Amino acid sequence: xxxxxxxxxxxxxxxxxxxxxxxxxxxxxxxxxxxxxxxxxxxxxxxxxxxxxxxxxxxxxxxxxxxxxxxxxxxxxxxxxxxxxxxxxxxxxxxxxxxxxxxxxxxxxxxxxxxxxxxxxxxxxxxxxxxxxxxxxxxxxxxxxxxxxxxxxxxxxxxxxxxxxxxxxxxxxxxxxxxxxxxxxxxxxxxxxxxxxxxxxxxxxxxxxxxxxxxxxxxxxxxxxxxxxxxxxxxxxxxxxxxxxxxxxxxxxxxxxxxxxxxxxxxxxxxxxxxxxxxxxxxxxxxxxxxxxxxxxxxx
Amino acid sequence: xxxxxxxxxxxxxxxxxxxxxxxxxxxxxxxxxxxxxxxxxxxxxxxxxxxxxxxxxxxxxxxxxxxxxxxxxxxxxxxxxxxxxxxxxxxxxxxxxxxxxxxxxxxxxxxxxxxxxxxxxxxxxxxxxxxxxxxxxxxxxxxxxxxxxxxxxxxxxxxxxxxxxxxxxxxxxxxxxxxxxxxxxxxxxxxxxxxxxxxxxxxxxxxxxxxxxxxxxxxxxxxxxxxxxxxxxxxxxxxxxxxxxxxxxxxxxxxxxxxxxxxxxxxxxxxxxxxxxxxxxxxxxxxxxxxxxxxxxxxxxxxxxxxxxxxxxxxxxxxxxxxxxxxxxxxxxxxxxxxxxxxxxxxxxxxxxxxxxxxxxxxxxxxxxxxxxxxxxxxxxxxxxxxxxxxxxxxxxxxxxxxxxxxx
Numbered sequence: 001x002x003x004x005x006x007x008x009x010x011x012x013x014x015x016x017x018x019x020x021x022x023x024x025x026x027x028x029x030x031x032x033x034x035x036x037x038x039x040x041x042x043x044x045x046x047x048x049x050x051x052x053x054x055x056x057x058x059x060x061x062x063x064x065x066x067x068x069x070x071x072x073x074x075x076x077x078x079x080x081x082x083x084x085x086x087x088x089x090x091x092x093x094x095x096x097x098x099x100x101x102x103x104x105x106x107x108x109x110x111x112x113x114x115x116x117x118x119x120x121x122x123x124x125x126x127x128x129x130x131x132x133x134x135x136x137x138x139x140x141x142x143x144x145x146x147x148x149x150x151x152x153x154x155x156x157x158x159x160x161x162x163x164x165x166x167x168x169x170x171x172x173x174x175x176x177x178x179x180x181x182x183x184x185x186x187x188x189x190x191x192x193x194x195x196x197x198x199x200x201x202x203x204x205x206x207x208x209x210x211x212x213x214x215x216x217x218x219x220x221x222x223x224x225x226x227x228x229x230x231x232x233x234x235x236x237x238x239x240x241x242x243x244x245x246x247x248x249x250x251x252x253x254x255x256x257x258x259x260x261x262x263x264x265x266x267x268x269x270x271x272x273x274x275x276x277x278x279x280x281x282x283x284x285x286x287x288x289x290x291x292x293x294x295x296x297x298x299x300x
Numbered sequence: 301x302x303x304x305x306x307x308x309x310x311x312x313x314x315x316x317x318x319x320x321x322x323x324x325x326x327x328x329x330x331x332x333x334x335x336x337x338x339x340x341x342x343x344x345x346x347x348x349x350x351x352x353x354x355x356x357x358x359x360x361x362x363x364x365x366x367x368x369x370x371x372x373x374x375x376x377x378x379x380x381x382x383x384x385x386x387x388x389x390x391x392x393x394x395x396x397x398x399x400x401x402x403x404x405x406x407x408x409x410x411x412x413x414x415x416x417x418x419x420x421x422x423x424x425x426x427x428x429x430x431x432x433x434x435x436x437x438x439x440x441x442x443x444x445x446x447x448x449x450x451x452x453x454x455x456x457x458x459x460x461x462x463x464x465x466x467x468x469x470x471x472x473x474x475x476x477x478x479x480x481x482x483x484x485x486x487x488x489x490x491x492x493x494x495x496x497x498x499x500x501x502x503x504x505x506x507x508x509x510x511x512x513x514x515x516x517x518x519x520x521x522x523x524x525x526x527x528x529x530x531x532x533x534x535x536x537x538x539x540x541x542x543x544x545x546x547x548x549x550x551x552x553x554x555x556x557x558x559x560x561x562x563x564x565x566x567x568x569x570x571x572x573x574x575x576x577x578x579x580x581x582x583x584x585x586x587x588x589x590x591x592x593x594x595x596x597x598x599x600x601x602x603x604x605x606x607x608x609x610x611x612x613x614x615x616x617x618x619x620x621x622x623x624x625x626x627x628x629x630x631x632x633x634x635x636x637x638x639x640x641x642x643x644x645x646x647x648x649x650x651x652x653x654x655x656x657x658x659x660x661x662x663x664x665x666x667x668x669x670x671x672x673x674x675x676x677x678x679x680x681x682x683x684x685x686x687x688x689x690x691x692x693x694x695x696x697x698x699x700x701x702x703x704x705x706x707x708x
Contacts, residue, residue, distance in 0.1 A: 213482075215489050255704070276530065279704050283484045288493070288532030 326355030362427030474520030496534030518695025
């Protein structure tokens with residue numbers, strides 16, 4: 001489901017500093033624009049505060065949940081130092097009413113690259129092991145910052161949220177902390193459901209009480225899913241025509257394809273690591289981030 | 301994979317001999333059966349006879365602090381006092397409620413680790429108590445507190461030697477897989493990680509073979525090793541005896557065994573008030589092919605009927621043809637060499653390959669037992685028979701299922 005955003009002119013009129021806007025992507029309640037802000041290009045995010053619920057109380061709950069999520073994403077982005085995580089832009093978050101509807105707008109840095117989801121769909125040349133390891137390394141470093149410094153789980157690592165850049169110093173950047181979950185915070189999805197993309201659901205997140213034991217190993221799982229899918233151009237579990245129940249059932253019960261079967265040209269040790277990170281039980285996923293990062297940094 | 305001597309009563313020269321002939325890679329000392337002065341001199345002797353680096357570890361046996369509240373508890377040198385003071389001053393009887401106090405727990409951690417700083421160990425073993433029946437217990441919470449604080453208290457010593465947290469679990473606790481998984485989920489995401497674990501699986505009686513040879517116990521023991529290794533820890537298994545190669549197959553760094561049955565299985569009954577009596581056990585031979593020990597007189601018969609029971613290793617000569625009775629003090633040398641041989645046969649870099657080798661060995665043992673059954677006019681001694689094989693096989697299969705490994 002997508003909403004219809006207000007006209008560009010209305011947005012430009014409300015948010016100081018924006019000269020031009022070009023829509024890049026649209027989600028359920030969010031539109032991402034490429035924006036000209038003074039002399040710079042930035043990514044401008046406009047998030048609609050949904051009016052959902054049968055009663056005022058329910059509508060207020062949804063609104064507060066959305067606002068809390070946006071506030072948290074922005075605060076977290078502001079604190080993160082890692083180049084593997086997207087940075088905030090020059091437009092600070094502002095709550096605006098446009099055409100009678102509430103929106104929050106803010107900007108992030110512009111990343112002149114392509115998201116991995118598009119690269120997978122385009123079915124171009126599959127990446128080399130070296131590139132796949134660089135992807136793994138970037139995501140591990142992002143996880144290390146999120147967990148090590150902020151006790152936060154991203155919860156939505158997937159190809160669509162990773163940008164590939166033509167910069168050897170910064171080859172991959174992780175986006176969208178919108179559903180990141182800090183262990184010390186209250187859960188912001190009021191109905192207790194797992195707020196992630198079902199195809200990229202860590203098995204433990206399908207449990208009703210998943211928040212009790214949630215930690216960064218869920219992100220390790222989705223990192224492995226992303227590396228697998230980017231490298232093999234094939235999801236290790238999900239099938240395109242699966243419905244939601246089938247997708248979740250596969251995540252919970254079906255052993256994933258073996259990475260080595262899909263990329264026999266990759267080293268056995270790297271394939272084994274990806275396979276191990278895709279285990280259903282979090283404790284079976286190697287969790288020593290320093291050791292994992294060192295392994296990815298070592299020459300092949 | 302390394303094999304250590306599990307030190308206990310009546311060492312004599314066994315450890316030195318094992319080090320000298322290269323059948324063991326080190327030793328885990330237990331203070332109950334050695335005075336501090338003797339401990340220091342034995343370590344010096346070991347280092348003297350060693351032709352390669354050996355690991356010297358000291359199990360502080362802190363888990364005996366709980367039964368030590370019983371004045372009749374058998375604590376040996378743990379309570380030893382000399383003119384210079386107590387041999388092991390870190391050791392005090394503790395009630396469970398005392399260890400619920402963080403202050404007391406930290407003090408015990410500090411005292412136990414500080415004691416080891418002054419002896420020539422190659423790694424520290426932190427104190428802990430036994431998780432007796434369930435991971436959902438006060439003891440498990442105390443155990444977790446010891447583990448969680450091991451690294452930070454060790455760091456205060458500013459000592460480069462590695463530190464191992466003790467994880468001592470009664471076999472009964474392994475029977476509830478859900479609780480085991482939950483506990484391991486916590487252990488594997490510690491903020492301050494020890495270098496590894498000194499893992500003990502406790503049985504009620506070290507004489508009860510079926511307590512260890514139970515599919516759930518074997519699977520749980522292997523699974524703990526596997527999970528901890530995957531998460532970057534080094535695991536030393538105390539009292540692992542013949543299961544050493546099986547835990548090595550899934551990631552253990554070392555196992556240990558000794559010369560008496562109470563050094564081949566970990567049991568708190570070592571610290572129970574002594575009952576008296578008892579007699580010396582009959583000498584046994586560890587057959588790699590049978591994955592079991594048989595009595596020397598059974599060996600004497602079988603070496604002619606089914607010579608495959610013999611290992612073909614140098615220590616076979618300690619069991620001479622004609623009687624097959626070894627000198628009692630040399631029995632353990634044969635055990636160490638046989639377990640070392642099994643380690644070499646089973647432990648590979650791929651867990652899946654190692655498990656296949658383990659399963660093949662179990663199958664081969666079954667076939668050999670069948671031939672023995674056909675050839676031997678009488679039944680084997682109950683401890684010598686093939687009852688362990690079902691538990692081993694089921695344990696490996698159950699482990700593979702828990703570890704999400706497809707066996708071929």
